[in-house]
Amino acid sequence: MSLISVEHLTKSFGGIVAVNELDLTIEPGGIVSIIGPNGAGKTTLFNLLSGIYQPTAGRIFFADEDVTDLSCHELAGIGLSRTFQNVQSFMNMSALENVMVGCHLHSNQRFIDTLLQLPSIKKSNRECRDTAIELMTYVGLKDYISAPADRLPYGALKRLEIARALATRPRVLLLDEPAAGLNPRETQEIDDLIRDIAKQGTTVMLVEHDMKLVMGISDRIIVIDHGQWLAEGTAEEIRHNPDVIAAYLGEQGRNR
Amino acid sequence: MNWRQPHTGGMVMLLAVMAVLPLFLDNSFQYEIAIKVALNAAVCVGLNLLIGYTGQISLGHAGFFALGAYSSAILTDRYGLPPMAAMLTGALGVGLLSFIIARPILKLKGHYLAMGTLGMGVIISIVLNQEADFTGGPDGMSVAALTIFGWEPVTEFQWYWIAVGFLALCVWLSLNLINSPVGRALRAVHGSEIAARTMGIDTTHYKVLVFVVSAVMACLAGSLFAHYNGYITPSKADFFYSIELVTMVVLGGMASTFGAVIGAVVLTVVPQVLTVFENYEMMVFGGVLMGMIIFMHKGLLPTLSEFIGKRFHEPDKR
Numbered sequence: 001m002s003l004i005s006v007e008h009l010t011k012s013f014g015g016i017v018a019v020n021e022l023d024l025t026i027e028p029g030g031i032v033s034i035i036g037p038n039g040a041g042k043t044t045l046f047n048l049l050s051g052i053y054q055p056t057a058g059r060i061f062f063a064d065e066d067v068t069d070l071s072c073h074e075l076a077g078i079g080l081s082r083t084f085q086n087v088q089s090f091m092n093m094s095a096l097e098n099v100m101v102g103c104h105l106h107s108n109q110r111f112i113d114t115l116l117q118l119p120s121i122k123k124s125n126r127e128c129r130d131t132a133i134e135l136m137t138y139v140g141l142k143d144y145i146s147a148p149a150d151r152l153p154y155g156a157l158k159r160l161e162i163a164r165a166l167a168t169r170p171r172v173l174l175l176d177e178p179a180a181g182l183n184p185r186e187t188q189e190i191d192d193l194i195r196d197i198a199k200q201g202t203t204v205m206l207v208e209h210d211m212k213l214v215m216g217i218s219d220r221i222i223v224i225d226h227g228q229w230l231a232e233g234t235a236e237e238i239r240h241n242p243d244v245i246a247a248y249l250g251e252q253g254r255n256r
Numbered sequence: 257m258n259w260r261q262p263h264t265g266g267m268v269m270l271l272a273v274m275a276v277l278p279l280f281l282d283n284s285f286q287y288e289i290a291i292k293v294a295l296n297a298a299v300c301v302g303l304n305l306l307i308g309y310t311g312q313i314s315l316g317h318a319g320f321f322a323l324g325a326y327s328s329a330i331l332t333d334r335y336g337l338p339p340m341a342a343m344l345t346g347a348l349g350v351g352l353l354s355f356i357i358a359r360p361i362l363k364l365k366g367h368y369l370a371m372g373t374l375g376m377g378v379i380i381s382i383v384l385n386q387e388a389d390f391t392g393g394p395d396g397m398s399v400a401a402l403t404i405f406g407w408e409p410v411t412e413f414q415w416y417w418i419a420v421g422f423l424a425l426c427v428w429l430s431l432n433l434i435n436s437p438v439g440r441a442l443r444a445v446h447g448s449e450i451a452a453r454t455m456g457i458d459t460t461h462y463k464v465l466v467f468v469v470s471a472v473m474a475c476l477a478g479s480l481f482a483h484y485n486g487y488i489t490p491s492k493a494d495f496f497y498s499i500e501l502v503t504m505v506v507l508g509g510m511a512s513t514f515g516a517v518i519g520a521v522v523l524t525v526v527p528q529v530l531t532v533f534e535n536y537e538m539m540v541f542g543g544v545l546m547g548m549i550i551f552m553h554k555g556l557l558p559t560l561s562e563f564i565g566k567r568f569h570e571p572d573k574r
Binding site: 108 | 453455
């Protein structure tokens with residue numbers, strides 16, 4: 001059983017076809033990276049998978065169920081979460097509350113209970129807080145638990161987003177450029193974190209430009225170019241694939 | 257009960273102020289101000305849920321206030337409903353109306369949402385002005401006295417307790433709402449709508465929910481005002497009243513329930529105090545507003561509590 005598969009997935013913005021008749025299959029477990037030159041359609045693919053965009057054509061399946069028409073929050077409900085390339089933290093809240101929002105799906109959301117602050121709401125609050133503290137510790141943000149989100153440095157925000165996404169208890173975690181803007185040390189820490197998340201059983205899909213990170217961490221790599229499938233394989237296979245080299249370096253690169 | 261929680265402490269302080277205040281009020285004019293403050297504050301507490309916490313502006317909430325006032329006036333006068341039944345029918349009607357309006361209007365963002373809600377308020381105001389057969393037109397109409405299960409409040413003192421009681425209820429509900437998963441969902445909508453959605457939050461649902469809650473609070477406050485005042489004109493649906501309400505929320509401090517109350521206190525009381533300046537009243541009032549926005553742009557309560565916090569314990573810098 002494949003975890004995610006897309007069939008003939010197409011997304012066009014006016015005349016620009018960002019994702020073009022794309023087919024791919026993601027097996028459960030491990031770390032899968034999506035790479036490709038700038039404008040290949042990686043982020044668009046993530047936005048399609050997470051329900052932020054509706055595809056122009058094609059279908060998306062999650063655990064063999066057609067989820068093409070589900071909206072963003074419904075997809076989160078069945079186990080798909082993500083982070084953003086340009087961080088989308090809730091700057092009006094504390095760091096801890098950011099992660100607590102991630103627990104939303106697993107807490108009491110009934111309106112009447114909320115208005116009367118019934119014990120079940122207090123229990124939900126307590127559980128959210130405990131989970132959030134645990135997750136912040138897990139991603140290495142123990143020092144920022146009581147800090148407002150807008151006081152966090154960029155590298156910490158990136159990890160805060162991962163903690164927040166983990167709080168939804170995803171089956172698949174889409175990470176959109178988790179290492180962008182980080183220094184080598186921070187990149188190494190993110191690398192370790194992603195490996196550990198995958199080891200805990202969450203399938204990780206990664207879009208990333210840092211090739212050192214991608215090549216080292218990925219169980220499988222899928223290359224797309226001009227919105228189309230180009231190649232798939234292990235790091236070693238991709239590194240030597242002439243089509244991939246051509247896509248990145250131009251036709252002349254193929255002969256080197 | 258956890259006393260150290262700011263919510264509990266704030267609530268206790270609010271109730272204490274409410275209980276002590278009558279000792280300092282010695283004429284009916286001062287009571288009248290206090291009652292108006294409480295009703296304005298109740299509207300602001302609801303509006304703050306929408307504007308301050310969820311980040312969705314409304315320039316039309318005076319419309320809901322007026323609809324509450326007029327439904328109480330019309331349903332008791334023309335249809336002979338008991339005041340409490342009229343009030344609840346009005347709240348139900350406004351709840352339904354705001355629910356229907358919310359979905360299309362809250363698709364708008366920023367300036368466009370401001371325009372949309374402004375239009376909504378203006379339409380309500382026009383209807384109240386024009387449907388003279390029902391509303392008495394621009395001249396307004398008188399409103400029957402309030403009776404609560406046969407008891408009729410007559411003195412200013414009794415009305416004071418009704419108004420502050422209603423305010424305390426609104427504050428309590430607002431605090432409960434914010435300190436919950438639903439409340440965090442609302443604030444997440446403010447922070448980043450797209451990220452909120454990827455956390456499994458149905459943002460449309462929550463925006464509609466908070467819009468309806470704030471509309472119903474405004475509506476109930478309007479009903480109480482109508483009964484208290486005994487007379488109602490369409491001026492309460494006026495655009496300027498909507499702006500005043502938003503200003504109270506912003507001035508008191510966005511995303512702060514007690515801030516909204518303080519904003520209502522300041523903006524209702526200050527104009528009364530400023531009457532000593534006679535002809536220059538509006539000028540001084542404008543100056544006070546400008547000064548506050550420039551020097552305390554986060555709002556009164558957040559700025560002050562930050563100031564006090566800094567004096568008593570310097571937060572550790574990371």
